[in-house]
Amino acid sequence: MTLNGWHGDGCAEADAQGLRSERILPRPTPIGVALVGCGYWGPNLARNMAEIPEFRLHALCDSDSGPLRQIAGKHPNARTIVDFDEVLADDAIEAVVIATPPTTHAPLAERALLAGKHVLVEKPLATSLADGVKVAELAMTTGLTLMPGHTFVYSPAVNMVRKLIEEEVIGDIHFITSSRLNLGKYQRDGVVCDLAPHDLSILLYWLKEHVVEISATGSCVFWEGVPETAFVTLTFASGTTANVQLSWLAPRKVRQMIAVGSRRMVQYDDTAADEPVRVYDRGMDVASPSNFGEHQLIYRAGDVVIPRVEAHEPLRLELLDFAHAIRTGREPRSNVALGLEIVAAVEAAGISMQLNGAPQACVQPVEPAAA
Ligand SMILES: NC(=O)c1ccc[n+]([C@@H]2O[C@H](COP(=O)([O-])OP(=O)(O)OC[C@H]3O[C@@H](n4cnc5c(N)ncnc54)[C@H](O)[C@@H]3O)[C@@H](O)[C@H]2O)c1
Structure with missing residues (x-):
């Protein structure tokens, strides 16, 4: 199977904030779209699709009335439609946006592609790499757009940090820590399947390199086999490491990532609406030894810079990118290769958890894109 690497296609790179779709010429007729899954997250997708001129929200589908x-x-x-088959049979529906539970993603996406519909499917793309690859191959064969919904790659704050990394403001990244905690909604697939795709998408998007190894431990307080807390450690190809804490059992919402680099440290706090990114000119430098063998660490406590971050709703940008991908046939920023790498990492984390944290090599579903 050949899939384009996600590390940066020309289209996605054209506008780091994901706004290019707003600049392209409007299509004469909007894309007829159906939302499938109208639970917690679906209404946010419906609201955005109703507001975006590129789409016409034709149908809402949920198996629960x-x-x-x-x-x-x-x-x-x-x-309003209860039976997904009616969505497939409606010729006015050109695209479906799937926001159902994760185990249903690949089967529903597959059926939609077979019925000739473009598909945006919420994260994760699938709950196993085998299922993900199957649906990805089907999208390639049919020539239809398949897009996993990794919303954070459209976040202006996430893109600001990516820019800081690209411009070498942070320097070489030594490690990244992430905390994604709240009193969350229990789901049968466990906290790693629910929350880790967010951290993975951000880390892969920032570092532009593959995860080579993953280890994870977790705890199940209420249901055996459904961890609501997990500690995940990732090693990337260059040796950069990341540690991710995930939990649905926390007293308040925490969405914080800290990247520690050779030049600066950056904090991204998704709950800090006005000032989500802070760049700290802090760290330690090794002073040249005055005597043989004598090294000293000099602490650096410089300024804190808070870059201005535009306030655009990431979900709107994601949906605009979906419309752009349908119209042009080009890869969206949140593309299949990224989705598959995340599915592979989540699957490996699950195996590691069952083996009490034994490190697992991560399968690379795609070759790295040429620089
Ligand atoms: N991108 C994000 O930031 C984000 C945030 C939250 C949730 N999500 C994703 O959205 C998806 C849905 O999550 P949720 O919290 O809204 O779940 P939910 O359980 O609240 O809603 C899912 C809905 O899908 C319906 N459904 C299930 N099977 C169906 C089928 N075969 N046909 C039609 N409808 C069906 C259910 O009846 C339910 O109403 C998940 O994949 C989750 O990972 C993404």
């Missing part, structure tokens, strides 16, 4: 009734009042012009 309860959430369907709740969302229908907000979108009175959209058809």
Whole structure:
């Protein structure tokens, strides 16, 4: 299988903030789209699709009529559908956006592609690499757009940090720590499947290199086999490491990542709406030895810079990129190769957890893109 690497296609790189779709000429007729899965996250997708001129929200589908009734009042012009087969049979629906539980992602995406629909499927793309590859290959064969919904790669704050890394403001990245905690919604797939795709997408997008090894431990307080807390350690190809804490069992929401580099340290706090990124000119430098063998560490405590970050809703930018990918056939920023690498890493983390944290080599579903 050949898939384009996600490290940076010309299209995605054209506008680091993901705004290029707003600049392209409008299509004469908007893309007829259906939302499948109208639970917690679906209404956010529906709201954005209703606001974006590139789309016409044609239908809302949920196998449970309860959430369907709740969302229908907000979108009175959209058809409400309980049976997914009716979505597939409706020729006015050119694209589907799937926001159902993770185990349903690959099967629903596969059926939609077979019915000739473009697909945006929420993260993770699949719950096993084998399923992910199957649906990715189907998208390639049909020539339809398949896009996993890794929303954070559209976050202006995440893109600001990526820019700081690219411009070598941070220097060589020694390690990154991440905490993604809150009193979360329990899901049968466990906290790693739910939250780790966010950290993985950000880390892969920042570092532009593959994860080579992953180890994970977790704890199940309530249900055996459903960890609600996990500690994940990742090693990237260059040796950079990252440690990610994930939990649905925390007293308050924490969404913080810190990258420690040879020049500076950067903190990204997704809960700090106005000032999500802080760059610290702090660290330690090794002073030249005055005597043979005598090394000294000099502490550096310089300024803190808070770069201005535009306030754009990442989900809107993601959906604009989906529309752009459908129209042009080009790879979206959140593309299949990124989705597959994340599925592979989540799968390896699950195996590691079952083996009490034994490190697992990560399968690389794609070759790195040429620089
Ligand atoms: N990108 C993000 O930041 C973000 C945030 C939250 C959730 N999500 C993702 O969104 C997805 C949904 O999460 P949620 O919290 O909204 O879950 P949820 O359980 O609240 O909602 C899922 C809905 O899908 C419906 N459903 C299940 N199977 C179906 C089928 N075969 N056909 C039609 N409808 C079906 C359910 O009835 C339910 O209403 C998950 O994949 C999750 O990872 C993404």
